[in-house]
Amino acid sequence: xxxxxxxxxxxxxxxxxxxxxxxxxxxxxxxxxxxxxxxxxxxxxxxxxxxxxxxxxxxxxxxxxxxxxxxxxxxxxxxxxxxxxxxxxxxxxxxxxxxxxxxxxxxxxxxxxxxxxxxxxxxxxxxxxxxxxxxxxxxxxxxxxxxx
Amino acid sequence: xxxxxxxxxxxxxxxxxxxxxxxxxxxxxxxxxxxxxxxxxxxxxxxxxxxxxxxxxxxxxxxxxxxxxxxxxxxxxxxxxxxxxxxxxxxxxxxxxxxxxxxxxxxxxxxxxxxxxxxxxxxxxxxxxxxxxxxxxxxxxxxxxxxxxxxxxxxxxxxxxxxxxxxxxxxxxxxxxxxxxxxxxxxxxxxxxxxxxxxxxxxxxxxxxxxxxxxxxxxxxxxxxxxxxxxxxxxxxxxxxxxxxxxxxxxxxxxxxxxxxxxxxxxxxxxxxxxxxxxxxxxxxxxxxxxxxxxxxxxxxxxxxxxxxxxxxxxxxxxxxxxxxxxxxxxxxxxxxxxxxxxxxxxxxxxxxxxxxxxxxxxxxxxxxxxxxxxxxxxxxxxxxxxxxxxxxxxxxxxxxx
Numbered sequence: 001x002x003x004x005x006x007x008x009x010x011x012x013x014x015x016x017x018x019x020x021x022x023x024x025x026x027x028x029x030x031x032x033x034x035x036x037x038x039x040x041x042x043x044x045x046x047x048x049x050x051x052x053x054x055x056x057x058x059x060x061x062x063x064x065x066x067x068x069x070x071x072x073x074x075x076x077x078x079x080x081x082x083x084x085x086x087x088x089x090x091x092x093x094x095x096x097x098x099x100x101x102x103x104x105x106x107x108x109x110x111x112x113x114x115x116x117x118x119x120x121x122x123x124x125x126x127x128x129x130x131x132x133x134x135x136x137x138x139x140x141x142x143x144x145x146x147x148x
Numbered sequence: 149x150x151x152x153x154x155x156x157x158x159x160x161x162x163x164x165x166x167x168x169x170x171x172x173x174x175x176x177x178x179x180x181x182x183x184x185x186x187x188x189x190x191x192x193x194x195x196x197x198x199x200x201x202x203x204x205x206x207x208x209x210x211x212x213x214x215x216x217x218x219x220x221x222x223x224x225x226x227x228x229x230x231x232x233x234x235x236x237x238x239x240x241x242x243x244x245x246x247x248x249x250x251x252x253x254x255x256x257x258x259x260x261x262x263x264x265x266x267x268x269x270x271x272x273x274x275x276x277x278x279x280x281x282x283x284x285x286x287x288x289x290x291x292x293x294x295x296x297x298x299x300x301x302x303x304x305x306x307x308x309x310x311x312x313x314x315x316x317x318x319x320x321x322x323x324x325x326x327x328x329x330x331x332x333x334x335x336x337x338x339x340x341x342x343x344x345x346x347x348x349x350x351x352x353x354x355x356x357x358x359x360x361x362x363x364x365x366x367x368x369x370x371x372x373x374x375x376x377x378x379x380x381x382x383x384x385x386x387x388x389x390x391x392x393x394x395x396x397x398x399x400x401x402x403x404x405x406x407x408x409x410x411x412x413x414x415x416x417x418x419x420x421x422x423x424x425x426x427x428x429x430x431x432x433x434x435x436x437x438x439x440x441x442x443x444x445x446x447x448x449x450x451x452x453x454x455x456x457x458x459x460x461x462x463x464x465x466x467x468x469x470x471x472x473x474x475x476x477x478x479x480x481x482x483x484x485x486x487x488x489x490x491x492x493x494x495x496x497x498x499x500x501x502x503x504x505x506x507x508x509x510x511x512x513x514x515x516x517x518x519x520x521x522x523x524x525x526x527x528x529x530x531x532x533x534x535x536x537x538x539x540x541x542x543x544x545x546x547x548x549x550x
Contacts, residue, residue, distance in 0.1 A: 014340035021347065068332045097339070098331035101390075120335055120375030121368075122343035 004061035005031040006137075009041040009077065010095075011069050018122065019064070019095075022129035030137060033060065038072025041065070042080055045087055057145065059090055062136040065112075067096040067103055075106055082111040089143035091136060320389065327385050334378050342371040373505075380507035383438070387514045392432045394541060399472065400427035402437050403444060403461045410448045419451060424462035427472065430541040431519055439515045442508040443474040443535050449502050450533065451478030469538050477532040486525055512537075 006023075010016045016034055023032065035041035041063070043049035047056045063081075067074035074094065081087040093114040094107045107115050116132065119125050345367045353361055400423050407421040429436070444459065451457035460475040481489070481496045488494045490513040495506040512535075516523040520540045527533035 012336055012340075014343070015336060018339065018343040021343070096332070097335045098328065100328055100331050101386075102328075118335075118339060120338045120342055121372055122339070122346040125339065125343065 003030060004059075005033050007033050007035060007041065007044060007060040007063045009035045009038070009063065009065045009069065009074065011036050011066065015066075015118070018125065019129065022122075022126040023133060025126055026130035026133055028129070028133040028137065030061065037070040038074065038077040041077050042072065045081060045090075046084070056086060059087065059145070061091070061142065062132075063090060063092045064095045064132070065092055067094060067098065067107070075110060078107070078110045078112060091140065091142060093132060093136065095132075323385060324389060327382055327389065330378060331382055335375060338371050338375050338378075342368050342375075345371070377505050377507075380505045380511075384507050384511045384514065387435060387438065387511055387518070390435070392435070392518055394430055395433055397429050397431050397433045397436060398427065399429050399431075399436060399440065400425060400461070402433070403427070403440050406437075406441055406444050407459070410444065414452075417452070418456040419448065420456070420458045422458060422460040422462070427461070427463055429472075429539050431539055432515075435515045435518065439512045439537075440474075442512045446508060446535075447474055447476035447478065447533075449478075449504070450480070450497075451476050452502070454478060466536075471536050471538055473534050473536045475532065475534040480527040480529050480531045480533045481525075482529050483527060486527070489525060490523065 006028075008016065008019060010019065016036075020032060023030075033044060035044055040050070043051045044054070045056075045059070047054040065074045065077060069077070072080075074096070078092060078094075081090060081092065091113045092111070093116060094103075094112045095116050095118060096103065097118050099117045104115055116128055119128065345364045348356075349361060349364050356364070403423045404421070407423065411417070411419065411421075440461075444461070447459045451459065454477065458477050461473070462475075463470055463472045465471070479497070479502070485496050489496065490509050491506075494510075495504065513523050516537045516539070521538040523535065523537045525533055525535045
């Protein structure tokens, strides 16, 4: 298993705790960086604001992105990440409560790599976390890091 | 002709043998026999005769003149006559010509009168047409007025519809926002309730007695039911929100694939599906899939207490309508409560016997209504149930509009 960080963009503290619990339960020991709104997520990725000085070339293995977020919503975060050459190829999984058609269309339209709905049943949620970890941290080969 | 006079005088004076101006001799004999006298008398006679001859010549000449004159006169007359004849001839020709002209004039006049008659006829016809036109015009004007009224009415209705449409669009937008919010925000706390209940059970289950653990299980079950309700409610509202895309659809094929899925969920059950061939319809395939999932799912559910069951999907003719139906031989329902069947969250059976949220038939009804059709049910307790629906865009005999 890869030791790169997971960026979890989640404003709900319960969901944050449950996600961390689900990841832990499935033996996913990667560092999880939590951003509680869209602006914070971009600060982390582009080493601005609270994350000034962070090495921008070090990108998370995967971003778990909620859609309904304070300040910048998930789709806007996605748009900006895809518009920047440094993060254009970063794997982004939308992990959200809704399965609204428009969210799915817009999510994939803006270049999301995956769309997963958070189930109400924690057992199902835990299973989803297990599969996500297995796929994005083990199976999937990310694009090579950008040089220069 | 004055020359004729002396001739008649000469004849009249002939018996007088002595020349005028000579006195008769006193002694006629002696005188008579006198030589001188005799010579003189002869001379006189000769003279008289000469003059008489002169006169005669005069007369003759006069007669000749007259004759000459007469000839000239005659020639003139003949000329005149000829001229007259010519004139007459000319006049005859003229007359013939004029007669011809007259005839042709008559012909022309006749023609003209025919023409006139025809013209009159035409004129009358034109007048009739004008009359008709006036009538027609009046009619058209009346129609126009009616149409204007209708147009005005239609405009009024249109503007009314437009404002209603605007309201509807606003309402739809609001519903959309509401659904979006429900979809995101209402489910999140449920995940927390369920997740932390499970965390309690997992981490502290050994510190709880049986009753405590049972309570936590109930919390989780209720939470998950709430989650299902929200999902059903969202799918019900999605049925109203999504655009209707009509296509020629094989309802039988959809039903067969649903039947296969149902049989997979409980492969031990003995349920015969009788799905008719040629159940073609002009519908939104996605929405009709949801309808049939609900109807066949209900039939599957309400026959679950039977050892073996039969579920039928076919079409029949009722009056002028092509009616599709899903029939089962399951638990059925009391027809007294039939009116409550299609209301959201209305249930006619105990949840313990037949689980469900009561949203399914409300969803089916919305889908059928959106297709302009009707949905109704017939049943008796323990006698099975039949759900009928019509799809007006689908012609008789399973043919389709396209």
